[in-house]
Amino acid sequence: MTSPTRVLVLNSGSSSLKYQLLDMRDSSRLAVGLVERIGEQTSRVEHTRTGGGTRERTGPIADHDAALKAVAEELARDGLGLDSPELAAIGHRVVHGGMFFTEPTVVDDEVLTEIERLIPVAPLHNPANLTGIRTARALRPDLPQVAVFDTAFHTTMPEPAARYAIDPKIADRHRIRRYGFHGTSHAYVSRRTARLLGKDPSEVNVIVLHLGNGASASAVEKGRCVDTSMGLTPLEGLVMGTRSGDLDPAVIFHLARVGDMSMDEIDTLLNKRSGLFGLCGDNDMREIRRRIDEGDEEAALAFDIYIHRIKKYIGAYYAVLGTVDAVAFTAGVGENAAPVREAAVAGLEGMGLAVDPERNAVRGGGPRLISPESARVAVAVVPTDEELEIATQTYALVGKNN
C-alpha cells in the first residue's frame, strides 16, 4: 500500500474548534469547518467538503470532546472519516509550549503532561488543545498526533527581549519570561512576505502584524523572531478583541486594593471584557466601522486606541530591527479591514511607510503590496494560513519518522 498522505489539522480555541483535512501531495483542502459557541445552547457546526457544498447544524455541544466527535461524524458522512487508512497524522495547534518545545512534537504521555503543566499560563487555550489531543488519540490510538506550538517560532528571541526586568531567581523559579504566541502565523507570514518581495527570508527584516481576535506583532530579522508583543501569556501587547494588551501592572494592585475585585475577577476583566469589547461593547471590527460611519464616538475612540497601540509597536520594532524591508498585515482584521491598515501607517512617511489608497482598497486575493511603487518600505497584506503550516510541519515530522 502507498503511504497515507492526508493530515487532519485541529485548531481548538477557548470556545471554538476549527479544522481542515488536507492532502499533502498537493496541499489541497478536502474539507474545512468549524464548531463554534462550544458550551452554549446555540453551538453551531459548519462543514464544507471541497467541491461538495456546505452543511450546517445547530444545537448544544457541551465541550471540546463532543465537538471533535461531531467533526468526526461530519467527516465520516463525506467518506473522510477518522478511520480512513489515508490519514497519516493529526496535527494540533497547541498555544503554549513554554521553553520546552521548540519544534513540532509527536505527542506521548510525557508531552501531554508538559502541556498540562502550562495550563496556568494559557488558561483560555491549553485546556481546549489538550482535550482535542486526548479525544483524537482515543478515536485513533494508532495514529501519530503532532503538537505544533504557537510559542516555538519565538524561542529564538534574544534574552533582552525575552526577559522581564524582575529578579531572575523568582522569574526562573516560576518560568516567567516572554514566550510570544501566534508563532505559526508569524513564521508563515514572514516567509511568505519575503517571497512576495522576491527575496529569501534570510535576506529581509519584516514586522508582522497578526490582527485577529487575539492580536500580536513580531519583529523578524532575517527569518528569525527577535521580538514579539505577547509575553508570558497572550494578554500582553496590542489591544485585542476582548483583551486589554499592555497596561501598567499596578492597575491590577489598584483594582484588588481599591476596586475590591478578586484575582479571578480581574483576570476575567482583562482577558474577556477588555480590548475593543471593553471599550465600546463590540469586538468585531466590521461592527465598529459601521458604528463609526454612523458617527458613534465611543466606537471611534475604541478604534483610535487600537490604532495608537499598533503604531507604537511598529515604531518599537523598527528600532529593534534597525532596517525594515516590509510591514505585513494578516489575520481577520489585518487581511480585511482597509481602514485599520490605512490608519496604522498614517503619518509614518518619515519612516518610509505609506499606503496607496487604491491598492489598499482591493479586497480578497493572495499576498499583495499596498504601499506606493516608490515606497522605501513595502507594506503588504499577506493572508495567514496556520492550518497549512501546521499540516506541513506535521507531515514533515511524520514522514521523517516513518
Ligand SMILES: Nc1ncnc2c1ncn2[C@@H]1O[C@H](COP(=O)(O)OP(=O)(O)O)[C@@H](O)[C@H]1O
Ligand atoms: N470583512 C472584515 N472586515 C473587518 N474585520 C473583519 C472582517 N472579517 C473579519 N474581521 C475581523 O476579524 C476577527 C477575527 O479574526 P480571526 O483571525 O479569524 O480571529 P481568531 O483566529 O482569533 O478567531 C473578527 O473578530 C473581526 O474583527
Ligand SMILES: CC(=O)OP(=O)(O)O
Ligand atoms: C494565542 C492567541 O491569542 O490565540 P487566538 O488569537 O487564537 O485567541
Ligand SMILES: [Mg+2]
Ligand atoms: Mg487566530
